[in-house]
Amino acid sequence: MSTVADLLKRPEVKETVLKTVQLDGQVVLKIMQHCDGALPAIVTGQLLGLDVGQTMEVTDCFPFPSPEDEGDSSTNYQLDMMRCLREVNVDNNTVGWYQSSVLGQYQTQEMIETFISYHDSIRKCVCIVYDPQRQQRGQVGLRAIRLKDSFIELFKEHKLTGKELREAGVGWRDVFIEVPVKIHNSSLAQALIADLNPAPGATAGDLDRLSLANAGYLSKTMGNLIECMDDMLAEQGKVSMYHRNVARQQQQLATWLQKRKQENIARRAAGEEPLPEEDPALFKPIPEPSALDQYLVTNQIASYCDMLGGAAEKGMAKMYLVQALQKATQQ
Structure with a gap:
């Protein structure tokens, strides 16, 4: 119930x-x-x-x-x-x-x-x-x-x-x-757009889309892509440094542990109390660097690659179109 x-x-x-x-x-x-x-x-x-x-x-x-323009008057x-x-x-x-x-x-x-x-x-x-x-x-x-x-x-x-x-x-x-x-x-x-008369022929905007001048756009995008690659190398350097520090710390810990064991053997032989073989205050774990910046740089690189690919694809299509127009005018 x-x-x-x-x-x-x-x-x-x-x-x-x-x-x-x-x-x-x-x-x-x-x-x-x-x-x-x-x-x-x-x-x-x-x-x-x-x-x-x-x-x-x-x-x-x-x-x-x-x-x-921001100030005290624009707070709210x-x-x-x-x-x-x-x-x-x-x-x-x-x-x-x-x-x-x-x-x-x-x-x-x-x-x-x-x-x-x-x-x-x-x-x-x-x-x-x-x-x-x-x-x-x-x-x-x-x-x-x-x-x-x-x-x-x-x-x-x-x-x-x-x-x-x-x-x-x-x-x-x-x-x-x-x-x-x-x-x-x-x-x-929508009713207004349907009532308007379409523009006769090609407009200026249509002609601008057929422009083949994309060298400036491609060079700027390539420059940004190169900067992102440098950032990616810097992030990889941080990760490599972290792994080297971890390996160095593990080597130092092994050396210290071996030395402590030999010291404890001598202390036992002398009838003394052995020392602890773990010292958490001596070797603290090294924090792993954040991977967020690396993820963001990788996303940006993928975005630039997509932009370059799209620009190159459209540029090739325009060149084939211009080539076909030139052949048609020569005939």
Whole structure:
């Protein structure tokens, strides 16, 4: 027979997995305008919306003040903006933030710490990363980023050594998760777009996408990739130094233990009390360095490789197109 406590007990609500981030058209335009206007500086802003099942609906956003404009009067800027939006019946639920990036550079420890600060109150927090340079090259410059739940738990427990991450089955690909982005427009906006006459022929934007001048983009990306490789070598040097120190300590411990055993043999022969053969204060365990920086650098290297591969693929396609056009004009 059910008791009153069983009847009043709330059923456990199973947390759904976020599969899609839906951005309103005005949100995309606001993000692009803010990030493009602040180049080459990195800017951020707040995302507002609703968590609807497996979809995070982002319906509005507003920019954060730049570091030069921050002061005592802007301490409560975020709360003031959300209060003003609430007064005009606009969604004021925080669902994450957006930020700009330069050539795909966003995988930093500061981003992870920001995710952790949001995670306690917003379980499905997302970050929209916008790359203006990538957008100018005709590629999609928007991407939605999240942290994997298993990595968040390890980060909170400060279990970031290589051994602890391997035991948990968390690799460098398991730090950030990219969520598919869907652009949504209201029915009035869709009706307006359908009513507008299409532009005759090719536009200036279409011609810009056919540009073959990508040497500057490739050289900058290669330069950043080389810097990441140097960082990776530095991280590997830290790991090698740790293993050398551990091996040196073990050798010193073996030498000390052998000496102590010989000393105890002499003390027993003299009828004296033997000394302990374990001294925890003498040889303390060397802490293993964190593997987080190595994971982040590896993620950044993979991102640069994908960017170079995509640029090379599009460049080859354009060259074949130009070659076909030249042959057609010569005939």
